[in-house]
Every structure is written in C-alpha cells, then in structure tokens.
Amino acid sequence: MKKYFFIILLAIVGCATASAQGRNGLRINEVMVVNETNAIDDFGERHGWIELFNSNHAPMEISSVYLTTDPNQPKMYPVPLGDVNTRIPKRQHVLFWADGRPSRGTFHLSFTLKPGEDNWIGIYDANGITLIDSVTVPASLQNNMSYARSEDGLGNWEVRNDLGENYITPSSNNIIRDENNKIASFKEKDKNGFAMTLMAMCIVFCALLILCLSFLAISKIGSRIARINKMEAHGIDHTEINVSDRPDADSGEVIAAIGMALRDHLEAHDQESTVLTINKVRRSYSPWSSKIYNMRHTPK
Numbered sequence: 001m002k003k004y005f006f007i008i009l010l011a012i013v014g015c016a017t018a019s020a021q022g023r024n025g026l027r028i029n030e031v032m033v034v035n036e037t038n039a040i041d042d043f044g045e046r047h048g049w050i051e052l053f054n055s056n057h058a059p060m061e062i063s064s065v066y067l068t069t070d071p072n073q074p075k076m077y078p079v080p081l082g083d084v085n086t087r088i089p090k091r092q093h094v095l096f097w098a099d100g101r102p103s104r105g106t107f108h109l110s111f112t113l114k115p116g117e118d119n120w121i122g123i124y125d126a127n128g129i130t131l132i133d134s135v136t137v138p139a140s141l142q143n144n145m146s147y148a149r150s151e152d153g154l155g156n157w158e159v160r161n162d163l164g165e166n167y168i169t170p171s172s173n174n175i176i177r178d179e180n181n182k183i184a185s186f187k188e189k190d191k192n193g194f195a196m197t198l199m200a201m202c203i204v205f206c207a208l209l210i211l212c213l214s215f216l217a218i219s220k221i222g223s224r225i226a227r228i229n230k231m232e233a234h235g236i237d238h239t240e241i242n243v244s245d246r247p248d249a250d251s252g253e254v255i256a257a258i259g260m261a262l263r264d265h266l267e268a269h270d271q272e273s274t275v276l277t278i279n280k281v282r283r284s285y286s287p288w289s290s291k292i293y294n295m296r297h298t299p300k
Contacts, residue, residue: 023125026062028135029053029093030148030160030174031121033113037144038162039095039170041108047099048113050121051170054088055153061087065132066124067096069111074124074131077102077110091152095171115143148174 030051032038040046050067054060063086068076079086083106088094095107102110113119122134135157137147146160146168152175162168167176190196231237 023060023062023065023132025054025056025153026060026065026123026132027053027055027149027153028121028123028133029152030146030169031113031119031135031137032144032146032168032170033119033137033141034115034143038146038168041097041099043104045099047097049170050096050098050109051148052088052094052096052123053153054090054092054094057090059087059089062094064126066126066128067109068122068124069113069120071120071122071134074122075128080106093152093171113137146170151175 028050031049033048035046035048038046039049052062063079063081063083065079066075066077067079068074070076085094086106096109097104097107098109098111098113100110100112101108113121116139118139119137120134121137123132124130125132135147141147141159142161144162147157148160148169149155150158152173160166160168165176169176186196
C-alpha cells in the first residue's frame, strides 16, 4: 500500500509541477485602457481589454489563475473552471474584457481599467501567491491606444496608435508580417519583370508540352488496346503474332495478286467509254394497260 501511495503522490506532484511550469509561459501581451473605436465584445460593446499570450509550444489551460489590478488583492478575478475556451493553443492569444461585468461570461473581468492613472495588472497562479507576469500601463496612454510588447511574449513595451505600421492587434500577433522577404528580393533584382515573364512563359509551354505528350501516349495506348481486342476477337494471340501477320496488314502474295488482277483488267477494257447515258421513259405505266388484264376473257 505504501508503494502505491508514493507512486500516486509522485504523479500528483509531477502533474502539478508540469502545470506550474506551463503556466509560467503565460504573458500579458497587450492592453487597451479606453476603447472607443477598436474591438467589440460578444455583446456589441467596446470596453478596455487585456490580451494574454501563451508563449509555450504546447497548449495551456489557464482556468483557476487570477487576474488583478491590485497586488494586495491577488485573487480579484479567478478564471472559472469548465470553459473549454480557457485552453489556449500553442503560441496563441486570448482577450479579456475589463468591463466589470463577470456575469457576462468567462472573459469578462470583475474590474475595469482607470484612464489617466497608472494601471498595474498582474497574473497570479492558482495558489494566489505565485506571480506569473505583470505590467504597469502608464497614465499617459491616450484613448484608443494600446500598450503592447514589441514582439509576442517578449521584447520591450511600446505605445501603439494604429498609424502606419504601428498596429493595434487584439487577439492577434503583435508583429504583422505583410511582406515576404523572398518576394521582395526577387522584385528588387527583377525590376522590369523580364525574368518573371520568361518564367511564366516557360511554365506555360512546359505544361502544354506535357499535355501534348500525355494525349499522344493515351492515343497510342488506346490504339494498341483496340488492336489487341480485335486480334482476340479473331482468336489470335497477340503475344505470338508478328508485324507481317497482323489482321489489318496485307501479305506480299495478296498484294501481288491484286496487282496482276488490275493489270489484266486495264488491258482488257482500255477502250471502254467512261460516259454513262440514262434515257428517261416517258410512257406512264397503268395497270389497266397491262398484258395481264388483256389475257382475261370477256364473259359470254
């Protein structure tokens, strides 16, 4: 019994340790205090929001962690159990609305963010003691601006105003890669587009050549299959037949006989006219003038 008890205890400790290590990868990624023109919640309203990011390369369950704006009250908002959406996929985000209405759902916090003041935000583990991550949003942050990491889960914090490439990205990557380096390099080397045109033409012609060869091969295969079927219909084994023995090929003797017949025919009818005249018979036929009726005797 003691052996099994220690095994179960070690398993529980191991699971707890793994869970704790996984939650250490949870990060506060981006915050907006006053939201007037940005994201809309599931009730069609705009509120301040806090974006969390799973920096691990494995899914993370965040139920029973705590979000708070007061280090003296670490258990201000416990993330409830039983919601499947609290399992964050690897390297993905989740958005919490700071609207002070927790009755609206799992992702609606019990507190709000205060504009014009420094807002300290912290995440505590399930024990309410271990601080996982925290950030202080400066009071200078203006309406419709966010305070975000320069890179997801890493980097320095910066103010974003959604102008130029300084995007505000709720529930999305903080760095939007809208350009492919390979495409940009190719565009720089081929400014006139000559190489692109040549490549496109080569691809088209190669595709046409492949189609042509494919159709030719299909036609030859179809012809061979038809010839084999024809030979089998005549009771000929196509594996033993030679080219000169094919049903559709004439032998030398047949060709010689045809040649002799044509020679005799041309010499015997060399003066024959090629004009054929057909004269129309103008007398109309009537059964009353037929000889059959004339042979009948007149009744006496």
